[in-house]
Amino acid sequence: MPNYTSPKMRRQRRAHGKDLAYVTLSGKRHYLGTHGTEEAKVLFDATVAQWLSNGRKNPTPPPDITVSELIAMWIRENAAFLKKSSSARCAIKTPNSVMIALYGSTLANEMTPLKMKAVRQVLLSKKFARITINKQIAYLARVFALGVENQCVDPSVHNALKCIKPLERNKTTAHEYNRIRPVPIKDVEATLPFLNKTLADMVQVQLLTGMRPGEVCGLKRAYFNCDGDVWTATLPTHKNSWRGLERVVYFGPEAQQILKPYFLRRKSNEYLFSPGDAFEGDPDRKLGACYTTQSYGRAIYRACLRADVLQWYPNRLRHTAGTECCKKYDLEAAGIMLGHHDPRATRVYAEPDNEKAIRIARAMG
Incomplete structure (x- = not known):
């Protein structure tokens, strides 16, 4: 009988920001979010349980889907809401176009935090406010969450994208919103x-x-x-x-x-x-x-x-x-x-x- 060792949650230290939790299963690293959080513990248990139920093998990779196809899926899923809200349609227009221009033909499972940060850099160059850019990146991460929900994207991809630290006040070239004042x-x-x-x-x-x-x-x-x-x-x-x-x-x-x-x-x-x-x-x-x-x-x-x-x-x-x-x-x-x-x-x-x-x-x- 093989001598199995129990999987353990590991800690990946980061120079700036919160440390990441991960577990290595059958040679593949699965990121679990911020180390020491209850969310990471729950995700660790779920990931290991899925691996064990699959005969100590990683799940079969989800079907190949490109980033453009994933965005189209999100738009279809939210068509009723988008039809009613012109402001919502306007809010996703630029992040969608930038993401598709840079990585539209890239497989969704090949998306990484560094690629998402490249998208953010383009949004920075368009002179959006800091809060707006953070909302745009959060929206794109939700697009990948929908892919996970529909088993089109590996959960580790979405978990990695969630680890991107939002732009902070006074630590970026993005300008701040001017407070909205009453019009005389x-x-x-x-x-x-x-x-x-x-x-x-x-x-x-x-x-x-x-x-x-x-x-x-x-x-x-x-x-x-x-x-x-x-x-x-x-x-x-x-x-x-x-x-x-x-x-x-x-x-x-x-x-x-x-x-x-x-x-x-x-x-x-x-x-x-x-x-x-x-x-x-x-x-x-x-x-x-x-x-x-x-x-x-x-x-x-x-x-x-x-x-x-x-x-x-x-x-x-x-x-x-x-x-x-x-x-x-x-x-x-x-x-x-x-x-x-x-x-x-x-x-x-x-x-x-x-x-x-x-x-x-x-x-x-």
């Missing part, structure tokens, strides 16, 4: 005359309700309950719908007056704000059923240039609404209007009341 009301008012009627109404509805750009773009009559003096709209999809949270938007008298003409023109399942309203005399022009966050933002960008005001984007309107509500009422009221379930999130949107701080300083001397 005077700049909004100066921009409105240079927007078409539909876009100007969208801006004003955002200011009155604190909606996200994507939420105002996707409004439909079917979402509304118009009973009572305050209307409500329950959004079926929104930023936090994956958490099982409900998003209800409240519309007071001013917002209702803006929306009423659109209610008369739209069927229940139609988008309230359509780019077709601005081009009714041009039937040959191909337009979408609704504005996207990108087309909405571009229109405001052009209007700012024509109005000769400092550039602002529609996501800043939500910060303006939150700040104004907090000044007039309190932080809790602002959180309710913005649809937050955690007051810490509201503090990101509602700027500190500097005027109150000045009054306190005067009083205290």
Whole structure:
């Protein structure tokens, strides 16, 4: 009877960052993540158990699949979500194109951390913010996780990619995000005359309700309950719908007056704000059923240039609404209007009341 030795978890030391755990089975090294973690122990047990059940042999390698095919698989798996979210489609466009350009024909099982870092270097050269690049690399790692789930990629490939250390603040050439600030009301008012009627109404509805750009773009009559003096709209999809949270938007008298003409023109399942309203005399022009966050933002960008005001984007309107509500009422009221379930999130949107701080300083001397 052969004299077998029990597999042992080993430690690979790293000069910078956390040490890696691995186990060698039948001459092949299997990475298990960060050494000393519970996750590494669980993965060690699972890897060894699979090896033992296979007669002390490593599992048969998954079928060959290229990186391009793997990305296409991820897009197919998430088609329903991507169809609803133009921002999600935009977020994955560049990392997908860079990955395919560099390693599209490479077998997914041949992907290594060094190759992924080469992808990151190209993203760095495109002047993305540090946080954006970290999100892009994390997304690409999730693509390989899907391959593992469907037994198209060896688990050790994904585990190795997860060991890539994110870019850290002040330790990279990537710039930091500037904090999003409220847009001054005077700049909004100066921009409105240079927007078409539909876009100007969208801006004003955002200011009155604190909606996200994507939420105002996707409004439909079917979402509304118009009973009572305050209307409500329950959004079926929104930023936090994956958490099982409900998003209800409240519309007071001013917002209702803006929306009423659109209610008369739209069927229940139609988008309230359509780019077709601005081009009714041009039937040959191909337009979408609704504005996207990108087309909405571009229109405001052009209007700012024509109005000769400092550039602002529609996501800043939500910060303006939150700040104004907090000044007039309190932080809790602002959180309710913005649809937050955690007051810490509201503090990101509602700027500190500097005027109150000045009054306190005067009083205290």
